[in-house]
Amino acid sequence: FTCKANVLITTHHAHRFTGANFKCCIYCWVTDEEKQYVGFATLPNQVHRKSVKKGFDFTLMVAGESGMGKSTLVNSLFLTDLYKDRKLLNAEERINQTVEIIKHTVDIEEKGVKLKLTIVDTPGFGDAVNNNECWKPITDYIDQQFEQYFRDESGLNRKNIQDNRVHCCLYFIPPFGHGLRPVDVEFMKALHEKVNIIPLIAKADCLTPNEIKKLKDRIREEIDKFGIKVYQFPECDSDEDEEFKQLDKELKECTPFAVIGSNTVVEARGQRVRGRLYPWGIVEVENQSHCDFVKLRNMLIRSHMHDLKDVTCDVHYENYRAQCIQEMTSKLAQDNRMESPIPILPLSTPDVDTEKLIKMKDEELKRMQEMLNKMQQQMHDKEQ
């Protein structure tokens, strides 16, 4: 539509940020109602313009056993093929496999908005026969990114800080079981205070709607029971309209999302859609009655991407930073205590023999002191 200043408004110069009453763009200062106003209502537009120029970045981690469809889902989410020449290991090679961290970075653009997307993959998680502490490489990686950012932030030149912190972790729960397994619980408990965890039910096309509901209830129950803090959607503002609130409520009740991914395009109902072709029917990835893929995409990309980044910066990173500083100060305090008036003794704990000797000598000293006092007293008395 053309605004009052006769400038053609495209969605670039969107007006939706200024609220219901104003319809203005960055070029015209005239409102619909021709009211007198100051003009800072264009601030959202300015923010919009600057951010488009700057570009965004987002780091997404995917974790889960191999064969859960992680790569397929990522490809479906971002409609690209990130895993072109991947080599999968044999069962024999996986018996003693360790977890690796692999980063794929892509620059994608949509309607002028640039996104630098980093996908952190964790091949080998849960694949070995002995999976004790298989999440350690993952927690170490996340901590490393925090530490890197902390250092950069405390540095002198802060112009071009690269933010490699992990903003979100999608955890894939296998649909074959009756709920969470011990390795799922341990992984989430190790990570829930370092990163936003979004649990997903993978390969949901092996569950009927009833089974999905049962499994979701069971998983939610177990998450509560074990005290796992997964990512919570923020409450919507009270002045949003009812429809939005209803959608938000439905979204929250749908967690954990049961997803299906696909790398192939099939023909269904006269359209070409992403889906899986079976002898008994076609599963459409973007069909809301088939799976929660659309909900996940909307939540992750269309509405809550920035909130995920905010929570990472404001909560998880701050926690890490506070902890780091506390450790540093407590170490300093310890070091300060060491510099007391007594000349610095060797810091190694003295062995038992010397300690005994010291004790004996102390006691002797005390005894002699006492005797001295007694004698002094006696002399004093005698003089009297």
Next chain:
Amino acid sequence: MAATDVDVFSNEEKRNLSLGGHVGFDSLPEQLVSKSVTQGFCFNILCVGETGIGKSTLMNTLFNTMFENEEASHYQNGVYLRPRTYDLQETNVRLKLTIVDTVGFGDQINKEDSYKPIVDYIDTQFENYLQEELKIKRSLFNYHDTRIHICLYFIAPTGHSLKSLDLVTMKKLDSKVNIIPIIAKADTISKSELHKFKIKIMSELVSNGVQIYQFPTDDETVSEINASMNAHLPFAVVGSVEEVKVGNKAVRARQYPWGVVQVENESHCDFVKLREMLIRVNMEDLREQTHARHYELYRRCKLEEMGFKDTDPDSEPFSLQETYEAKRKEFLGDLQRKEEEMRQMFVNKVKETEAELKDKERELHEKFEQLKRMHQEEKKKVEDKRGYLEEEMNAFNKRKAAAETLSLSQPVKKDKDKKNRSVNMENQSGVSASSSKVMMAKANVEPLNCQSWWQAIQCCTCLVHNATWRPGGLF
């Protein structure tokens, strides 16, 4: 009574005779069949797979019965085997079916020992049978055979390959039991993916030397179907006990929003193939293989362990009985020796502890005595000191008294006070001893409000000067 030696002429040539008429021994198979039908059949299935993969559902589907089963939890400490025996009947054939479930398989974080309970269970069943076979009075006829005839290994439908746990477990089991690998919950794999998946699994099994059960192809009647089935391994199955209306029939199926997966539809899954092979065609062969191959292998290993050998052409044939007895004696002797040792050790330990206790007791006694002595000494010292102090006090008091009387009676009797250095009296006016008594008396009658004894003495002197006194009286 020993049998008499009979000359045996072994006729190397066997002659084929043709019969002149119908003798009737062609009914032998029927006789065998009717005997076994009256006896009843026995079949034992072991299901190995992770929790929730669909083992119980598949059993229910296969045998078209609802075997009671609660949902297993994921939080078991280890792997447990849970055997359940059921009596089924179809037409006039009775089947004693035992289904053994692996509870907790694949749930632990460290799965290195997961295969052990399974191997132990299989070995125990073999051992029981062996024991029964070796008994003197045995009844194999009535024996309830619990040896596992078939192990269905449930593979998770990841679409990539076998899991590391699957490979490790199947390698441990392939020499002990017939394994048929099946792909569980196969309605999550599309046809093309399934084809690739099957090829990958079979190649992994072959390259790692895992011997799965091959359907027998030596019997012409079933060789063709068996051979084709061998090519379809592993079977991709779907299980369901719920019925869904398809067309105008109610079939066992799973209802999805995008379609209905029919269990018995061959284009949907391999369930029908599995049922054919497992139950309708090769059940008896499975039992035979278990007995002739796996059990015999176990038996041979076990007996070799115990020290038996097969008959050598050079040496005397070993009698199982004799060797058994000899081994038994040896073991008993060992046992007795061990018992003796333990008893000896126990006696020694008791002696040692007694000696230690005695020592400790003695020490304590000594300490006590020592402390007592010290205490006595201290007491004595204190008493001495006390006595000394008292003496001093007395002496002091005496001197004090002496000094006072002296200062009261005579002004210049310092010499008497020579002893009494501590009581340094500076009164020059001495008072005589007798007069001091009077003074004292007076002082006692009239309380003097003086602050110190020096003042008191002064007052007394005043009194003396003031008062008039006559011997024998006081006013």
